[in-house]
Amino acid sequence: xxxxxxxxxxxxxxxxxxxxxxxxxxxxxxxxxxxxxxxxxxxxxxxxxxxxxxxxxxxxxxxxxxxxxxxxxxxxxxxxxxxxxxxxxxxxxxxxxxxxxxxxxxxxxxxxxxxxxxxxxxxxxxxxxxxxxxxxxxxxxxxxxxxxxxxxxxxxxxxxxxxxxxxxxxxxxxxxxxxxxxxxxxxxxxxxxxxxxxxxxxxxxxxxxxxxxxxxxxxxxxxxxxx
Amino acid sequence: xxxxxxxxxxxxxxxxxxxxxxxxxxxxxxxxxxxxxxxxxxxxxxxxxxxxxxxxxxxxxxxxxxxxxxxxxxxxxxxxxxxxxxxxxxxxxxxxxxxxxxxxxxxxxxxxxxxxxxxxxxxxxxxxxxxxxxxxxxxxxxxxxxxxxxxxxxxxxxxxxxxxxxxxxxxxxxxxxxxxxxxxxxxxxxxxxxxxxxxxxxxxxxxxxxxxxxxxxxxxxxxxxxx
DNA sequence: TTCTTTTTCGTCGTCACGACGATAAACGCT
DNA sequence: AGCGTTTATCGTCGTGACGACGAAAAAGAA
Numbered sequence: 001x002x003x004x005x006x007x008x009x010x011x012x013x014x015x016x017x018x019x020x021x022x023x024x025x026x027x028x029x030x031x032x033x034x035x036x037x038x039x040x041x042x043x044x045x046x047x048x049x050x051x052x053x054x055x056x057x058x059x060x061x062x063x064x065x066x067x068x069x070x071x072x073x074x075x076x077x078x079x080x081x082x083x084x085x086x087x088x089x090x091x092x093x094x095x096x097x098x099x100x101x102x103x104x105x106x107x108x109x110x111x112x113x114x115x116x117x118x119x120x121x122x123x124x125x126x127x128x129x130x131x132x133x134x135x136x137x138x139x140x141x142x143x144x145x146x147x148x149x150x151x152x153x154x155x156x157x158x159x160x161x162x163x164x165x166x167x168x169x170x171x172x173x174x175x176x177x178x179x180x181x182x183x184x185x186x187x188x189x190x191x192x193x194x195x196x197x198x199x200x201x202x203x204x205x206x207x208x209x210x211x212x213x214x215x216x217x218x219x220x221x222x223x224x225x226x227x
Numbered sequence: 228x229x230x231x232x233x234x235x236x237x238x239x240x241x242x243x244x245x246x247x248x249x250x251x252x253x254x255x256x257x258x259x260x261x262x263x264x265x266x267x268x269x270x271x272x273x274x275x276x277x278x279x280x281x282x283x284x285x286x287x288x289x290x291x292x293x294x295x296x297x298x299x300x301x302x303x304x305x306x307x308x309x310x311x312x313x314x315x316x317x318x319x320x321x322x323x324x325x326x327x328x329x330x331x332x333x334x335x336x337x338x339x340x341x342x343x344x345x346x347x348x349x350x351x352x353x354x355x356x357x358x359x360x361x362x363x364x365x366x367x368x369x370x371x372x373x374x375x376x377x378x379x380x381x382x383x384x385x386x387x388x389x390x391x392x393x394x395x396x397x398x399x400x401x402x403x404x405x406x407x408x409x410x411x412x413x414x415x416x417x418x419x420x421x422x423x424x425x426x427x428x429x430x431x432x433x434x435x436x437x438x439x440x441x442x443x444x445x446x447x448x449x450x451x452x453x454x
Numbered sequence: 455t456t457c458t459t460t461t462t463c464g465t466c467g468t469c470a471c472g473a474c475g476a477t478a479a480a481c482g483c484t
Numbered sequence: 485a486g487c488g489t490t491t492a493t494c495g496t497c498g499t500g501a502c503g504a505c506g507a508a509a510a511a512g513a514a
Contacts, residue, residue, distance in 0.1 A: 005275035006233035009307070009318050048232035048316060052307040078305040078320050080236070080279040089275060091236050091318070093305050148375075163492075181472065183493065188470095205491025206479040221470075222449070390460075408503065410462065415501095432460025433510040448501075 007080075010092040011055045012043035012131065014076060014138030015064065017099045017116065018155045018171045024116040025135060026063065027127070034086050035128030041135065042114065043092065056095040063114055064102065071099035072154035076138050084130045096138045098154040143172055148222040150192050153213040159196055161208035162186055175226050185223060191216025234307075237319040238282045239270035239358065241303060241365030242291065244326045244343065245382045245398050251343040252362060253290065254354070261313050262355030268362065269341065270319065283322040290341055291329065298326035299381035303365050311357045323365045325381040370399055375449040377419050380440040386423055388435035389413055402453050412450065418443025 015026035027039040042063040046055040056073060060066070073095060080091035119139055124132055145151050152168045153160070166182045169175075186192055193211035200207045242253035254266040269290040273282040283300060287293070300322060307318035346366055351359055372378050379395045380387070393409045396402075413419055420438035427434045 004235045004272050007236045007273075007318075008231045009234045009236070045231050046234075046307070046318075049309050051309060052305065052318070075304055077302055078279065080273070080320070082276050082278060091234075091273075091279070091320075093307070093318075161492085178472070178474085179491085180474085180493075180495090185471085187493095199492095202481090203491085204481065205489085206481095206493080208492055221451075224471075226472095388461090405503075405505090406460085407462075407464090407505085412502085414462095429512090430460085431512065432458085433462080435461060451502075453503095 005089070008085075008088065008090045009046045010043050010090055011046060011052065011059055012041040012092045012094045012134060013056065013059055013063070013097055014041060014094060014135055015060065015097040015099060016119075016138065016142055016155075017101050018168050019101050019116060021167065021171055022118040022120065023139070023172055025119050025122075025138075026114060027117050028063065028114045030128055038128045039117070039122075039126060040128035041094075041131045046093075052093055056093075060095075060097055064099070066099070066102060070158075071097055072151055073097045076134070076141060079130055079134060081130065092134075094134045094138070096141055098142060098151060100155055100157050143225075146172055146223065147225060148219050150214060150216050150219060153193065159210045159212060161200060161210060162193075163208055165193070165211075169223070173225055177226070189216070189219060190214075192219065232316070235312075235315065235317045236273045237270050237317055238273060238279065238286055239268040239319045239321045239361060240283065240286055240290070240324055241268060241321060241362055242287065242324040242326060243346075243365065243369055243382075244328050245395050246328050246343060248394065248398055249345040249347065250366070250399055252346050252349075252365075253341060254344050255290070255341045257355055265355045266344070266349075266353060267355035268321075268358045273320075279320055283320075287322075287324055291326070293326070293329060297385075298324055299378055300324045303361070303368060306357055306361060308357065319361075321361045321365070323368055325369060325378060327382055327384050373399055373450065374452060375446050377441060377443055377446060380420065386437045386439060388427060388437060389420075390435055392420070392438075396450070400452055404453070416443070416446060417441075419446065 013026070017024050017026075026042060028042045030036055030038055030040050042059060044055075044059050044062075046052065050058070052075075053073075056075075060073065076094040076096040078091060078093050082089060084090065084092075119135070122135070126132070127135065142151075146169060152165055152172070155168045155172075156164050162183050163179070165186060166177055166179060169177055169182070191214040194214045196210040196212055198210050200210065240253070244251050244253075253269060255269045257263055257265050257267050269286060271282075271286050271289075273279065277285070279302075280300075283302075287300065303321040303323040305318060305320050309316060311317065311319075346362070349362070353359070354362065369378075373396060379392055379399070382395045382399075383391055389410050390406070392413060393404055393406060396409070397404055418441040421441050423437040423439055425437050427437065
């Protein structure tokens with residue numbers, strides 16, 4: 001194997017959540033060169049005996065203090081342009097994580113400061129390396145997956161109302177959805193959500209039924225994005 | 228960078244085509260250890276100054292003698308279990324290619340012999356490394372993409388009939404589709420196919436209109452797979 | 455010619471969706 | 485207590501796409 005070109009392999013995470021009616025991404029401020037002081041996706045080097053999903057989960061827990069099962073984690077893609085890291089040849093495997101809102105400062109165990117930033121407020125070229133493109137790909141993947149999977153519930157706490165789920169769609173897609181048609185679609189699709197039996201209390205308006213995530217993995221037919 | 232664990236990075240290709248009413252995959256017989264004599268996906272090491280898509284295109288042309296534009300090439304996923312290659316730590320970026328039927332023996336410039344094999348005839352554990360799983364993921368990706376993209380045309384020659392396109396769906400999905408409803412769907416979806424103006428000659432039955440691939444990149448609404 | 459094969463055009467019932475109207479069930483205020 | 489506000493939930497209606505077919509058109513084969 002020694003005759004083959006040596007690469008460094010990293011994992012980078014696009015961690016998305018919905019906070020205050022905005023789609024937010026978890027970013028860390030880099031403490032070292034290159035791109036010192038710039039925002040970047042959380043990530044790090046894969047260890048020599050570590051599986052790729054394990055490396056992604058490790059970085060996620062290091063940065064958020066949260067184990068995966070609460071949300072969703074999937075491989076997004078691999079980026080390896082020869083000039084993407086000035087330190088040398090680094091190939092990064094990017095992962096997409098969708099999490100419920102976990103309160104504010106992530107208090108990472110890591111050195112660098114981490115924080116949630118609204119995706120819409122980021123300007124192109126603001127992130128280190130090629131993280132602008134990775135983030136854009138992650139957001140696009142998330143938008144597409146809301147259409148044909150029940151993954152919007154990954155942005156919600158374990159028990160949620162139809163209105164909360166609708167707010168996720170409206171925030172991620174940047175559109176408005178009719179509450180009545182959305183309610184019909186969600187409750188009428190087998191396996192999308194399962195009723196808990198209880199309702200909310202102390203909120204404004206009529207109490208809403210609580211639901212859990214269903215067992216379906218695909219939406220047939222899909223949730224349609226307004227033209 | 229020297230303090231970080233060194234990896235070898237490869238690209239592997241899942242090259243699919245439709246031949247004789249069967250979904251076929253391009254495989255090479257390994258000439259060296261490990262897995263000598265076993266079938267494997269074509270692939271090879273990424274060079275030190277080479278971009279990942281460039282490495283995939285290079286391997287594809289080396290194995291098939293064909294430039295990409297005739298078909299479709301996209302990144303499938305990255306596989307990096309620590310024990311997936313007995314020679315050491317190798318991470319592979321897998322790519323999915325959909326090509327029209329290019330006649331039989333691929334006559335690769337490479338040493339090992341390459342050939343098309345029907346996917347349905349392969350038994351689990353028959354391929355080297357973790358290529359069984361990579362192939363399964365590629366086939367599943369192709370099946371899913373036929374639903375919501377016009378990519379079925381990538382399996383067809385530049386000019387094709389509606390019936391040829393339908394045969395692609397039927398072969399990849401393993402189902403039968405109603406010729407009349409399929410015709411209505413394909414010709415009625417803007418941008419799916421564009422009429423050439425000419426028709427087939429010398430075939431059995433009524434001559435069929437010829438079409439080219441349209442400009443659409445997504446199918447709205449999607450082509451529905453029979454339950 | 456007549457039959458067979460294949461393509462292409464229609465028809466009809468059903469179902470899902472978008473656009474609403476209407477009702478139900480809580481709270482806050484006077 | 486009564487009333488307005490807010491939000492959730494249930495219906496209705498028209499439209500458009502789809503599945504299941506029937507039927508005509510256009511070629512080669514017998």
